[in-house]
Amino acid sequence: MLALTPVAPTMSLQLHLQYTYIRSGGHSGAALLRTGLWMPYVLLPGIQAPNMGSIVITGLRFQTLHLPGQSDTGINDISLVDLAVHNFGWGGVALGPGLIFPAATSPLLGRGKLQIGPAGAVGSGRLRPFVLTLGFFNAFSVAGAPDRPNVSTLFLTPVIGYLLPKAFYLRFDPLWTFDWTRGGHATLPVNLAVGHAFNPSATAEVQPEWVTTGDLQNSYTVRLILNYMNW
Numbered sequence: 001m002l003a004l005t006p007v008a009p010t011m012s013l014q015l016h017l018q019y020t021y022i023r024s025g026g027h028s029g030a031a032l033l034r035t036g037l038w039m040p041y042v043l044l045p046g047i048q049a050p051n052m053g054s055i056v057i058t059g060l061r062f063q064t065l066h067l068p069g070q071s072d073t074g075i076n077d078i079s080l081v082d083l084a085v086h087n088f089g090w091g092g093v094a095l096g097p098g099l100i101f102p103a104a105t106s107p108l109l110g111r112g113k114l115q116i117g118p119a120g121a122v123g124s125g126r127l128r129p130f131v132l133t134l135g136f137f138n139a140f141s142v143a144g145a146p147d148r149p150n151v152s153t154l155f156l157t158p159v160i161g162y163l164l165p166k167a168f169y170l171r172f173d174p175l176w177t178f179d180w181t182r183g184g185h186a187t188l189p190v191n192l193a194v195g196h197a198f199n200p201s202a203t204a205e206v207q208p209e210w211v212t213t214g215d216l217q218n219s220y221t222v223r224l225i226l227n228y229m230n231w
Contacts, residue, residue: 004161187214
């Protein structure tokens, strides 16, 4: 269940290895390292808030991108969210700020803008065999290279996990984007991961993905996702 929950109350480390075939021409390979750092929510030194925790999720991706007439290899922009999580009997709610740092080593690999905005998630693991989560982050550019376009984008992630016998599971967790600078232009991929838990701490998944509409429409991605939790 922890592998199916983006804001799981545990320390986690994920490695995503992926290959993307770009239908309009070109291809890309990437390695994404994502960490989740869980800790008690402290109101004052020595005083912990009941039924609450705090999770910091970071994402660092190394990418090689090849397009017609141009290619580059390096680091993408770095993402970070810091969420306060409240646990209820039916599940949990998380809210906090999100940031994207303009750390890309090339204009081709990043937006060139510092982006901030609200982030959050709501989820439940009480509907077994389903595990459901809905996460969002609305990013606005506040600083950065003046010659790069401003950013105003909603990132929405519906997560539907399904527990199977013998420690197997399925997960649907596309990252949908809505670009407000283009009138809400939507990019909507769909995917389905098949995973297996080898023990309470280690899982592995294979996930194909297809972009149904928007940027990179009809492009395909295949991911290998390795999870290590409870460390």
